[in-house]
Amino acid sequence: MAITTAWTGTGDHATPSAYPGESNVELHVSSAREYAPAQTQPPTPPDTCAPATENDASSAEWRICRRLAWQTLPVLVFTYLAAYIDRVNVSFAALQLNGELGFSDAVFGFGAGAFSLGYVVFEVPSNMILQYVGARRWLTRIIVSWGIVIALTALIATPKQFYVMRYLLGIAEAGLVPGIVYYISQAFPSYHRARVLSIFYVALPLAGVIGSPLAGFIMQHLDGVMHVSGWKWMLIVESVPAFLAALFCWLRLDDDVTLSQRNAPAERAQLASALRHHPAAPSFPPDAIYTNGLVWAFCAIYFVVVFAIYGYTLWAPTIIQSLGVSGDFKVGLVAALPNVVAIGVMIAVGRSVDRHRERRIHLAVLMLITALGLTMSALLHQHLYLSVLGLCIANACLLSMPPVFWSMPTAVLSPAAAATGIAWISAIGNLGGFFGPYMVGHLKQSSGGLLLPVVMMSGCLLLGVLLTLLLPKRLVNP
Numbered sequence: 001m002a003i004t005t006a007w008t009g010t011g012d013h014a015t016p017s018a019y020p021g022e023s024n025v026e027l028h029v030s031s032a033r034e035y036a037p038a039q040t041q042p043p044t045p046p047d048t049c050a051p052a053t054e055n056d057a058s059s060a061e062w063r064i065c066r067r068l069a070w071q072t073l074p075v076l077v078f079t080y081l082a083a084y085i086d087r088v089n090v091s092f093a094a095l096q097l098n099g100e101l102g103f104s105d106a107v108f109g110f111g112a113g114a115f116s117l118g119y120v121v122f123e124v125p126s127n128m129i130l131q132y133v134g135a136r137r138w139l140t141r142i143i144v145s146w147g148i149v150i151a152l153t154a155l156i157a158t159p160k161q162f163y164v165m166r167y168l169l170g171i172a173e174a175g176l177v178p179g180i181v182y183y184i185s186q187a188f189p190s191y192h193r194a195r196v197l198s199i200f201y202v203a204l205p206l207a208g209v210i211g212s213p214l215a216g217f218i219m220q221h222l223d224g225v226m227h228v229s230g231w232k233w234m235l236i237v238e239s240v241p242a243f244l245a246a247l248f249c250w251l252r253l254d255d256d257v258t259l260s261q262r263n264a265p266a267e268r269a270q271l272a273s274a275l276r277h278h279p280a281a282p283s284f285p286p287d288a289i290y291t292n293g294l295v296w297a298f299c300a301i302y303f304v305v306v307f308a309i310y311g312y313t314l315w316a317p318t319i320i321q322s323l324g325v326s327g328d329f330k331v332g333l334v335a336a337l338p339n340v341v342a343i344g345v346m347i348a349v350g351r352s353v354d355r356h357r358e359r360r361i362h363l364a365v366l367m368l369i370t371a372l373g374l375t376m377s378a379l380l381h382q383h384l385y386l387s388v389l390g391l392c393i394a395n396a397c398l399l400s401m402p403p404v405f406w407s408m409p410t411a412v413l414s415p416a417a418a419a420t421g422i423a424w425i426s427a428i429g430n431l432g433g434f435f436g437p438y439m440v441g442h443l444k445q446s447s448g449g450l451l452l453p454v455v456m457m458s459g460c461l462l463l464g465v466l467l468t469l470l471l472p473k474r475l476v477n478p
Contacts, residue, residue, distance in 0.1 A: 064267050064270055064271050065188055065189070065192050065196075065271075067267075068187060068188070068257060068271070069188075069196060069199070071252070071262060072183075072187065072252070072253065072257070073196070073199050073200060075245075075248045075249055075252045075253060076180055076183075076184075076200050077199065077200055077202060077203045077206070078203075078241075078244075078245055078248060079139070079143060079176075079180075079203075079245040079248070079249060080176070080177070080180065080200065080201075080203035080204075080207075081203040081206050081207050081210070081241070082143075082147075082241035082242045082244070082245045083143070083146065083173060083176055083203075083242070083245075084203055084204055084207040084211075085207045085210070085211035085238055085241070086146060086147070086150040086169075086238060086239060086242060087115065087169070087173065088207070088211070088313050088314055089150075089211060089215050089234060089235065089238050090111075090112055090153075090166070090235075090314070091112070091313065091314045091315065091316060091317050091318070092212070092215035092216060092219060092231070092234065092317050092328070092331075092332065093215075093219075093231035093234060093235065094108050094112075094317070094318065095219065095231075095317060095318075095321065095328055095331070096219060096223070096229060096230055096231040096328075097231045100229060100231075101156075101157065101158070101159075101162075103159060103162070104445065105441040105442075105444050105445040106438075106441050106442055106445050107159045107162075108441060109314075109437045109438045109439075109440060109441020109442060109444075110163065110438050110441070111159065111162040111163050111166050112166065112310075112314045112437040112438075112441075113166075113310070113314075113433060113434035113435065113436065113437040113438040114163045114166040114167045114170070114434065115166045115167070115169050115170040115173075115433065115434075116170060116306075116310070116430045116431060116432070116433030116434035117167055117170060117434050118166075118167040118168060118169065118170025118171040118172075118174065119170035119171070119173060119174045119427075119430050119433065120170070120174075120427045120428070120430050120431055120434075121170075121171070121174070121427075122170075122171050122174035122175065123174050123175055123178055123423045123424070123426050123427035123430065124420060124423040124424055124427055125174075125175075126138070126142070126174045126175025126178075126179065126423065127175050127178050127179055127182060127419045127420065127422065127423035128419065128420065128423070129175075130175060130179045130182070130419065131419050134255035135179060135183045135253060135255055136249065136250065136253045136254065136255050138175070138179065139176070139179055139180070139183075139249050139253065140246050140249045140250045142172065142173060142174075142175060142176050142179070143176075143242055143243075143245050143246040143249060144242070144243065144246045145172035145173075146169060146172040146173045146176075146242055147239050147240075147242030147243050147246070148172075148239075149165065149168050149169045149172045150169060150235055150238070150239045150242070151235065151236055151239040152165065153165040153166075153169070153235050154231075154232040154233075154235040154236050175423065177426060178419075178422045178423040178425075178426040178427075180200065181197070181406050181410065181422050181426075182418055182419050182422050182423075183253075184196055184197060184200065184410075185410040185418055185422070186256075186257075186415075186418070187257045190407075190410065190411045191354060191357070192354065193354075193406075193407050193410055193411070194350050194353035194354045194359070194403060194404060194407040195350045195351055195353075195354045196350075197350065197402070197403035197404075197406050197407060198346050198347055198349060198350025198351075198353075198400070198403040198404075199347070199350070200403065201346060201399065201400075201402050201403045202343055202346055202347065204339075204342070204346075204399045204402075205338075205339035205340070205341075205342035205343045205346065205395075205396075205399050206339070206343065207339070208313075208316075208335060208336055208338070208339030208342075208395075209336045209339045209340055209343070210336075211238070212317075212331075212332040212333070212335040212336045212339070213329065213332040213333050213336050214238070214332070215234050215238065215328075215332055216327075216328040216329040216330070216331055216332025216333070216335075217328075217329050217332065218230060218233050218234040218237055218238075219231055219233070219234050219328045220327065220328040220329045221329075222234075222237075230328070257271065258271055258272040288417075289413075289417055289420060289421045289424055290424065294412065294471075294472070294475070295409075295421060295424065295425065297467060297470070297471060298405075298408065298409045298412075298425045298429075299424070299425050299428035299429055300467055301363075301405065301429075301464055301467050301468055301471075302405060302425055302426070302428070302429025302430075302432070303428060303429045303431060303432040304367070304432065304460050304461060304463060304464035304467070305367075305401045305402060305405055305429065305432070305464065306429050306430055306431075306432035306433045306436065307432030307433075307435055307436040307457070307460055308370065308398055308432075308436065308457050308460060308461055308464075309398055309399070309401075309402075309432075309433075309436070310432065310433040310436040310437050311436030311437060311439065311440045311453070311457050312374070312394065312395070312398060312436075312457065314436075314437040314440075315437065315440050315441070315444075315450075315453075316335050316338075316391075316395075317331050317332075317335055319377075319391070319450060320334050320335055320388075320391075322381070322450060323381060323384050323387055323388070324384060325384075334388060337388065337392060338388070338391045338392040338394075338395035338396065339395065339399075341392045341393075341395070341396045342395050342396040342398075342399045342400070345396040345397065345399075345400055346396075346399060346400045346403065349362060349366070349400045349403075349404060350400075350403055350404075353404055353407060357477055358477055359404055359407055359408050359476050359477055360408075360468055360469060360471050360473060360476055360477065361469075362404050363401060363404045363405055363408075363468050364464075364465045364468045364469050366397040366398075366400050366401050366404065367397075367401065367461045367462070367464045367465045367468065368461070368462070368465055369393060369394075369397045370393075370394045370397040370398045370401075370461055371394075371457075371458035371459075371461040371462055372393070372394075372458075373390045373391065373392075373393035373394030373395075373397065374390065374391075374394045374454045374457055374458050374461075375390075375454060375455070375458050376389075376390035376393070376394075377389075377390030377391045377394065377454070378390075378450055378451045378454040378455075379451075381450070406422075408471070408476040409421060409422060409425055410422070411475075411476060412475050412476060436457070439453065439456060440453040440456075440457070443456060
């Protein structure tokens with residue numbers, strides 16, 4: 001449904017006028033000129049002839065990108081959906097696991113965040129390997145590995161075992177998101193990427209819509225079956241989609257979409273031309289990304305985004321339970337509501353970013369509204385409906401941030417530096433995935449409530465607003 005919404009529209013969206021204030025005339029003219037048949041040769045048949053006019057070129061490019069989205073995005077969305085469910089289902093396991101194994105809030109917070117430590121260490125090596133062996137093989141390997149690890153997590157019995165399995169899950173999954181972001185950056189022109197990324201990241205709220213009630217249902221109704229705890233059944237059952245995702249990835253993805261036999265030669269040529277003629281990115285060697293100030297600014301902003309996402313997501317069931325909601329299944333249903341709201345918001349934000357070609361302001365506004373929503377939920381915790389409304393506002397804007405963010409570095413990084421740069425930004429930023437859950441757990445345990453953790457997350461987001469507005473507009477809004 002999300003793909004249909006984002007990739008079908010009126011004729012306005014198939015022409016340069018879909019992006020007010022900017023013109024793609026040079027891109028489309030050069031694309032048409034390069035592939036127009038020479039006058040000394042016989043006319044090419046209409047079905048293989050490249051578009052001869054600017055509007056025809058734009059329409060053809062739009063059709064190709066839409067077809068490519070239908071070919072690749074269902075696989076990528078399902079893959080990330082399965083990954084994110086397996087990544088955060090430990091937040092529901094905590095409703096039973098903490099009591100059964102005697103884990104404190106601080107122990108659980110550290111273990112939940114240990115995932116990011118393993119993820120961070122192997123991000124860059126993983127993306128470098130992906131460049132050499134191809135996305136199809138490497139993404140399939142990643143998916144199979146994490147499916148095995150999440151199933152084995154059901155065997156843990158001590159805090160140390162919990163830490164190790166979460167760390168191994170991070171290692172297994174390392175490179176998944178930066179690998180997919182890099183794949184999208186090599187498959188779609190820059191002025192389509194925010195929309196494409198927003199569709200891909202719909203997997204985040206979908207994971208909440210599907211995973212939260214499913215986790216609650218499994219834990220409540222399978223608890224004790226065959227003398228196995230509900231949280232263990234939940235981890236085992238929710239590992240199965242990973243293996244389906246691996247099969248889809250192997251069968252449906254192409255390493256290079258411009259060479260894919262799924263499209264006609266003329267379409268592949270048109271797409272290759274559009275990718276070559278994207279706005280020029282700053283040219284610096286891949287090694288220079290580690291000292292480049294703009295890249296470090298991206299790292300800091302992504303740290304804030306990930307800090308807030310994991311700080312909230314991995315504690316959402318506990319937050320909802322603290323509002324007076326009882327029963328694992330009911331907690332799951334309430335947790336799903338903010339994610340339902342987020343799906344529509346993410347698609348709308350992605351379309352708006354591509355239409356207006358303004359990324360900084362969109363991201364800064366999302367951060368500001370998220371901080372307000374979280375604060376509203378904490379201050380009104382005695383009023384269930386108002387508090388849940390605050391969570392809906394915060395979660396919708398929170399999950400809309402990653403696609404808007406990633407449309408900026410993918411526009412700035414040159415093709416030679418893209419894979420390493422994306423992985424480096426993701427690696428440093430994902431440290432927030434450790435500190436977010438850990439700090440929330442530590443502050444919750446020391447203060448005895450959730451107000452202090454929420455204030456801390458809101459403060460980080462306001463810092464993110466400032467950092468985002470300091471980015472150079474001419475570079476991040478090409």
